[in-house]
Every structure is written in structure tokens, then in C-alpha cells.
Amino acid sequence: MVPPLALDIDGTLTTPEHTIAPRAFSLLAGWEAPVVLATGKAFPYPVALCQFAGIPERVIAENGGVALADGQLEYAGDPERVDAAIEAFEERGGDLGWDGVDTINRWRETEVAVRRTADEALLRGVAAEFDLQFVDSGYAYHLKSADASKGAALTGVAETLGYEPSDFVAVGDSENDASTFEVVGESYAVANADETASAAADHVLDRGYVDGTLDALRAVRERAVDDA
Missing domain, CATH: 3.90.1070 (Hypothetical Protein Ta0175; Chain: A, domain 2)
Known part of the structure; x- marks a missing residue:
């Protein structure tokens, strides 16, 4: 069984030209565990991406300020x-x-x-x-x-979904992903990640952007198959 995912969007599911890579859609739709999109963008953006990708609306937006999972909407901050x-x-x-x-x-x-x-x-x-x-x-x-972060939001989302944060695998590229990396069980920074994200991640990938994310998730899937 593959683990649930917490995926950043910009720099992680995008190309170097900052566009969503079409191959990311099949990746998201084909994952057999919950996928949470965790972004610094405003709330409508990841919700729309979930809709277009054909996956449930499970999102963390505004760097943890807004979180939605299985119909439960939570806010943090002032x-x-x-x-x-x-x-x-x-x-x-x-x-x-x-x-x-x-x-x-x-x-x-x-x-x-x-x-x-x-x-x-x-x-x-x-x-x-x-x-x-x-x-x-x-x-x-x-x-x-200061009390709003992607990591804190993921802790609440995980509980709603019936998981522990440590059950998740996360992929990201920016300092706002470091709090996610701190609470998940395994974390990957794509090659284009900044210093903070790279230092906080368990693994730094050889390739950047969506290609690095695909590499990480292939490795995660292969390990899950080997362990089955």
C-alpha cells in the first residue's frame, strides 16, 4: 500500500516555466492513497487543481492558513x-x-x-x-x-483523514515546506529547492520540478511494492 502524500505545487508539480505539467495529472489521479496539495497560493487555486485532476479536494493553502479535507474546512492565523x-x-x-x-x-x-x-x-x-x-x-x-504553517495544517488534515502525519510522504521546494518536512515520515526536496527546504528534507533529488517529484514517487511506489 502506497503512503498518503503531501505535495507542494509551485516548483514541485510545475515545470521550470511555472506551468502545471500534464503528466502530473495522471500521477495525482492514479495514487491509491490520499493526496494533499499544500501550497502558498490562495485557497481557490489548489481546489481547482484537485477538480481538474479528478481527485478529492484535500488542500492546504496560504501556507497553512486554510485547510480542507473531506468536507472539513479549518482556518488558522490572525x-x-x-x-x-x-x-x-x-x-x-x-x-x-x-x-x-x-x-x-x-x-x-x-x-x-x-x-x-x-x-x-x-x-x-x-x-x-x-x-x-x-x-x-x-x-x-x-x-x-506565526502559528499558521503547512506542517501544523497537515497535522489536522491527517487526523481528519484517519492518519498520523508521520504516515505521509512530502515533496517540496521552498522554506514554507520545511514545516511539512518536520512532521511527515519521509520528505523529498526537488533539485531546485532552496537551502532551507534542502536542509530539512530527508532526501534531495537529482532532478528538479515535476521530474524530481516523479522520481521520488516512483521510488516510494517501488518500495511499497517490495514491502508488500
């Missing part, structure tokens, strides 16, 4: 404090950096994502002032409550 911090950031000359309609934050409920071209020092200072956590996912800067 969005009002985040909003107050972002207001202070903008009053001091900061800019979220998203041109036109801000689809990055439009449906975000518990945190705010800021373009990585923004004033990092100012944003870090505001985060410290409001007792919030600054996270660099490699794709955006995130301001969120």
Missing part, C-alpha cells in the same frame, strides 16, 4: 493583524507590486502575498512590528501569522 500590517507597509511607501487586478491576493483570506520586487527590509520590519512571520516562498514574500 488575518486582521495581517491587514493592519499591510496597511502600515503601504502607508510607509511599500507597494504589493501586483499590477492591474490583484489576482494573487483577491481570494486570499489569512495572509498577504507581496511581489519579490517589493522593499524586503521594510516588509520584514513591519512583520516584526506586528509579530507576524515573513516567508520567502521563492515566488512571493508572504506575511502571515
Whole structure:
């Protein structure tokens, strides 16, 4: 029996061009245990990916701020404090950096994502002032409550699904995946992972992006077959 999975999306199920690889859909749909998509994106994005992949909606979004599993929806963090911090950031000359309609934050409920071209020092200072956590996912800067994380959310999702967090295998690429790696039984960082994720993972893969993820899951499946 294959183990349940906790998979990041960006940099993990995507290509170097930041698009979802078509071969990822068959991977997700064909896995015989629960698959949880754990991302820094806003909640609708992983839900939509589950729908298009034809798998149950089991997701962790906004770096642990929102979690859904088998119809049970949970929130973590203090969005009002985040909003107050972002207001202070903008009053001091900061800019979220998203041109036109801000689809990055439009449906975000518990945190705010800021373009990585923004004033990092100012944003870090505001985060410290409001007792919030600054996270660099490699794709955006995130301001969120310190008690919200992918790992904490996975602990709750695992309970809902009838598993222990240690039953899961996780694959990721960013510092926001390190908390997931800390609670699962086995973790893989793809070759394009940042230093924090690579240091926290049990294994660092030779290939990056979706190709590395496929390599990891082939190894997991082969081991499960050998152990059967």
C-alpha cells in the first residue's frame, strides 16, 4: 500500500516555466492513497487543481492558513493583524507590486502575498512590528501569522483523514515546506529547492520540478511494492 502524500505545487508539480505539467495529472489521479496539495497560493487555486485532476479536494493553502479535507474546512492565523500590517507597509511607501487586478491576493483570506520586487527590509520590519512571520516562498514574500504553517495544517488534515502525519510522504521546494518536512515520515526536496527546504528534507533529488517529484514517487511506489 502506497503512503498518503503531501505535495507542494509551485516548483514541485510545475515545470521550470511555472506551468502545471500534464503528466502530473495522471500521477495525482492514479495514487491509491490520499493526496494533499499544500501550497502558498490562495485557497481557490489548489481546489481547482484537485477538480481538474479528478481527485478529492484535500488542500492546504496560504501556507497553512486554510485547510480542507473531506468536507472539513479549518482556518488558522490572525488575518486582521495581517491587514493592519499591510496597511502600515503601504502607508510607509511599500507597494504589493501586483499590477492591474490583484489576482494573487483577491481570494486570499489569512495572509498577504507581496511581489519579490517589493522593499524586503521594510516588509520584514513591519512583520516584526506586528509579530507576524515573513516567508520567502521563492515566488512571493508572504506575511502571515506565526502559528499558521503547512506542517501544523497537515497535522489536522491527517487526523481528519484517519492518519498520523508521520504516515505521509512530502515533496517540496521552498522554506514554507520545511514545516511539512518536520512532521511527515519521509520528505523529498526537488533539485531546485532552496537551502532551507534542502536542509530539512530527508532526501534531495537529482532532478528538479515535476521530474524530481516523479522520481521520488516512483521510488516510494517501488518500495511499497517490495514491502508488500
